[in-house]
Amino acid sequence: MRENSPLHEIKKLKGKLSRKIDKFLHQLANEIVDYATQFKKPVIALEEVTHIRTRFQKNQKGKRLNRRMNSLLFRKLQTYIEYKALKRGIAVRYIDPTHTSKQCHRCGVITNVSFHRTFRCPHCGLVYDRDLNASINIAHRITSSLGWGTRECPEQPNDVSVAKT
Numbered sequence: 001m002r003e004n005s006p007l008h009e010i011k012k013l014k015g016k017l018s019r020k021i022d023k024f025l026h027q028l029a030n031e032i033v034d035y036a037t038q039f040k041k042p043v044i045a046l047e048e049v050t051h052i053r054t055r056f057q058k059n060q061k062g063k064r065l066n067r068r069m070n071s072l073l074f075r076k077l078q079t080y081i082e083y084k085a086l087k088r089g090i091a092v093r094y095i096d097p098t099h100t101s102k103q104c105h106r107c108g109v110i111t112n113v114s115f116h117r118t119f120r121c122p123h124c125g126l127v128y129d130r131d132l133n134a135s136i137n138i139a140h141r142i143t144s145s146l147g148w149g150t151r152e153c154p155e156q157p158n159d160v161s162v163a164k165t
């Protein structure tokens, strides 16, 4: 291929971009692992990749290649996190994320009612930041799979603080 042919230029740009993405994934993985080190017994939870792929297929109406790229990048990020975490003695667990964002972390009810950034439980009335609720569910799945405890709510009913939405 000629040095300054358009195809050559595209190839050069592609290489530049993938190096940039790779650098970004490494930084992200470092930040996640660094964050985990502040805890006493840190465990990093990662979604099983098959679920990530399914979710992208459901939510994204883009091209199939886009979806494949996304799940490949997620997989790459997970590999970096796992490698860096294990090097520092931090456990990594893969979890099935099914319903983590639809389930109430306080009473366990699964609801299909979705609000923008807020989770509202029709059963027990819990109002909570959607991502925090999902994170607590993920933490519950990890701790119960490790035998560290059962589903215990971090706050009492009627003493619900609304996290920032």
Ligand SMILES: [Zn+2]
Binding pocket: 104, 105, 106, 107, 108, 109, 121, 122, 123, 124, 125, 126
């Ligand atoms: Zn509830």
